[in-house]
Amino acid sequence: MQNSDYHSPPPVEGVAGGGTGYGWNDASFKNARLLSRVVDVSRQPTSDLLHVWCMPSTATLGHQEPPRPLEQISLLVARNERESAQIALRPKVSWAGGGAAGNVQIHCSNLRSSSGHELETGNAVSLRRVVPILGVPDALVPLKSPTAQISLLPGETSALWLSITVPISQPPGLYEGEITITAVKADTDSGNGYESEFDKEEIKKVLQDFLAKAQNEEIKSAQDLGNGLEEICVGLRQLLQSPILSSTRGENGSMDVDEDWTTSLAVRIKLNVTVWDFVLPITPSLPAVFGISETVIEDRYGVEHGSDSWYSALDLHYKWLLQYRISPYFCRWGDNMRVLTYTCPWPAHHPKAEEYYSDPRLAAYAVPYSPVLTSSYTAKESIRRELEILKTKQHWKKAYFYLWDEPLSLEQYDVIHSMAREIKSIAPDARVLTTYYCGPNDGSHAPGSFEALVKVPEFLRPHTQIYCTSEWVLGGREDLVKDITGELQPENNEEWWTYVCMGPSDPYPNWHLGMRGAQHRAVMWRVWKEGGTGFLYWGVNCYEKALAPAAEIRFRRGLPPGDGVLYYPGEVFTPISTEPVASARLERLLSGLQDYEYLKLYADQYGRNAALSLMEKTGLYNGPERYTHDHGPIDTLRSEIYRSCKPG
């Protein structure tokens, strides 16, 4: 273009233009390299293409989370413990099509100690993708191990959940490894998926041409035939070397990623895991009993009650949940708040019952009291047979009966009494658990008053041993705990447990979806400080009714989102998977239960008051309204306990 006589204005950068000029530059930009017009992932360092940074497991990494500098991940983990951290990824630029920014390949090495011991990726070390539920990052969908590929969206931060689960037999020591993140070309245009089809069509066309040529060859002589054959060989060789059949990843056309290429371009995250010589007790110090709805399983998986596949489905849920230091019970609701609860779907004489009840990871189990649903003679006979077996067992001390949820009237109290009487006529030392958030509405105390709540043991005694009150009642008043526990008779084996359900809501600790990560973890800090000897949670899989395993997950209307749902059906994220998908909240709950063991270890050695003072000093937890929002105090407390309690 000949515009030499047109004096085009020089490029001047406005500084006073407010938002209209480039009024500012952020720090991360100053070091950015100039990218070429088209991004070539096989040459460009991944750090030019995306931000990678690490965050603690209590962070909520939404799509809008802004980047931070990359630092290494250092975790302190006991034996038989799991600790987690998060890795955030956010594209700086797009290098793929179909609406995605691009794909990254994630490789996680084994962690190795100087003495050659290993924490193996895929077992002890796992990576899951954090998937939002109702817009909140929560579902942890497993990634392939040791190498996975995920797609990133433009303008969105994605998060990975790294967990180190240290086996009980793992030798203590410092384990080191790394995670490498490498931007790769997407294999296909995942937005429409047509690309691989076009390739196939192209290959077919080439082969059809060969075939036509070979068939039309007029057979004249050996010479001609030889030429024909030779021509096809040349063609085949050309096809084999053509871009159509070349691999899109790596450079050598093989399935293996070129190690050098990965190493030189990848973002590398150093992993330092200190395994210390404390073994978290296999049997949790705090019985945490959590309900699994059998109705939900029956509907979603289409399994008929009592069928073989029903037993398998329940077994799968039970075993999966057990790894979270939780003592599961199955539940089904009758009319009023009558509830059938049982930890083992098999009868007491069945070999599976022994397997369930004597599992050292199980801290408490619910014994089914089937007359709660039908008071037939058969039902009563069945419970008698069950009890006659169970009461003789070593594990009987773990047994409890949970017969009614939150009784509200003296009439309902009477029903509990009559059921409990029947149970105790067979097994006098049976423990009955009753949940409550208020006193009877027709008792001698003002209905709804705290006084009425405190006096509940008067009405339930002697047939309830485990008085399980709602944390909602306390709100921020942890001083009320002593009023409640003051009414109990520990000398008569009366215990105080707590539960959360719907309430308490923010700012108190609970597992609602919208709460902060430290708030999820704090539920168990609260339990430790308040001194209850057990904990109950009503439901882990109580999504709305659905009739297919892969059906959309919906929370029940009227409940705070996340309440009653601590894991998700795996089929929703990967139809062929039957393994449940944990929520980040469940992992934080596990962390809380592990913190409980740390606090107990410290208290056993230095006294409960020292442990309480450590909680306070580190800023971890001072009360249900005053606990840390940040991860810092968690690490400080754990390090301090490690320092003070490690042998030698």
Added chain:
Amino acid sequence: MQNSDYHSPPPVEGVAGGGTGYGWNDASFKNARLLSRVVDVSRQPTSDLLHVWCMPSTATLGHQEPPRPLEQISLLVARNERESAQIALRPKVSWAGGGAAGNVQIHCSNLRSSSGHELETGNAVSLRRVVPILGVPDALVPLKSPTAQISLLPGETSALWLSITVPISQPPGLYEGEITITAVKADTDSGNGYESEFDKEEIKKVLQDFLAKAQNEEIKSAQDLGNGLEEICVGLRQLLQSPILSSTRGENGSMDVDEDWTTSLAVRIKLNVTVWDFVLPITPSLPAVFGISETVIEDRYGVEHGSDSWYSALDLHYKWLLQYRISPYFCRWGDNMRVLTYTCPWPAHHPKAEEYYSDPRLAAYAVPYSPVLTSSYTAKESIRRELEILKTKQHWKKAYFYLWDEPLSLEQYDVIHSMAREIKSIAPDARVLTTYYCGPNDGSHAPGSFEALVKVPEFLRPHTQIYCTSEWVLGGREDLVKDITGELQPENNEEWWTYVCMGPSDPYPNWHLGMRGAQHRAVMWRVWKEGGTGFLYWGVNCYEKALAPAAEIRFRRGLPPGDGVLYYPGEVFTPISTEPVASARLERLLSGLQDYEYLKLYADQYGRNAALSLMEKTGLYNGPERYTHDHGPIDTLRSEIYRSCKPG
């Protein structure tokens, strides 16, 4: 399992269990079919697998948008007009892997009238995917036409943006067509993308076997050679028919989707488009001048100022924006609020200048006053040459000078005066536009007072013709308009224009990202009611500095999100695409400009008061704080204008 003597409890459905039982069922669930354990998309009607429903273009369809019943889409469109609607998709179940719920294929038919005229898909009819920006659905990324495939995520609502752009020559009438949505198997496991690679490897292996066989063939006789050749032909035929090379979509292995299959299982959305006999004026009745930052283009696309690729880049942006009834100007900021603005990057004598300035779609153009940046003799000579040419042209009446943004002091007013004097010494009838949101801070009126603002013409006269005030000044007080316009001298060609920039903020109309759709559209309703004769917007592409076309889009700090950004670089969503990606806000701005033409048509026929009363009666717009949030009144107003103004 032999549990016959164990009386397992009967399935009882709790009703009083609150959230703990299935306390409720929502209506949409009652009609749900029982899905099989594994979803087979080739047999299952798509309506079993996902919710599909339609929404107006003013709706904000976030990922959490709940499903509604499916109704047909009916649009009323004039000739030379574009109207849009949205289609929402939400999986009821998952049928794919890799974290996705599944893929759907979207096919859009041509629309056909009873007289056989067509609105063609890909041209007049387009579908774009609505992609969130900072979590707000905004970027409209084009889909392949007429058939596209997208992937849906579990628990997330996705939205498609349907636009009908009626050509000026389109015969009026009712046009009908349909969009079909069909759940399909994903072509590859998009979570890792390895599948297509494995296929390639397999093909290579088979071909290598052939080659080895052909090469090892001992040439004995013509017979042997013939056999060898024949063997290869058989092998090729087998390979061609093998599953490795068969298509994964449809059932007949061809690229074409099996029509019967699609038809029987798809969700079908009926499209009814009434094209009426009003032609939206090619030249917009309201000059709406919008700034394109040349600095942003230079940095992001790496084009050197004045180079061929610089001209191409500017040309692309200019032409693309012109389709939105917008008169673009390029801008670059100098010190203070000095600004260089120009609609055409070529000098006046260049053929491109004529092409730009005389384009009937351009309602106004900015003439570059390069001395704003450098007051060299060359610069002054250059502007003189420009003006000598332009002032003789037919299109000169569209010309304006925009020299300074929001002057604040009498000294800055003086600079404007001196520049304007120089311009007018060459072209006495040149129009100068000045933006302001307050009076001079050192004038005779109290700084920051409304009085000072109203008296601005006293200071700028006679060298400013277009008094362009910020809507932010008015807030909710549209009664102040008459005070401002009362000071102007229309007899001396003084005009009143308005602008929005940063402010006004919610609840007033503007184009911030977080605002409601009707709020975006209402900016132009406000302009029509307040009676300004032009409108200015400072920036359409003013994202934060970036040095690669596909670099992450970041809004500038200190500006409300979306302010100064009405479209996005296409490269961020599809690296090979250079076409900008419109925001939903830009489409709603276009709709507002089109509504302006409807109101003008009505006012021309029935008077301005009748049009104002129609706006009020329908509930469309009563003032900057009282206008519709819903789409209903928009349709009512447009239908009423169609009914009252259609010929015959």
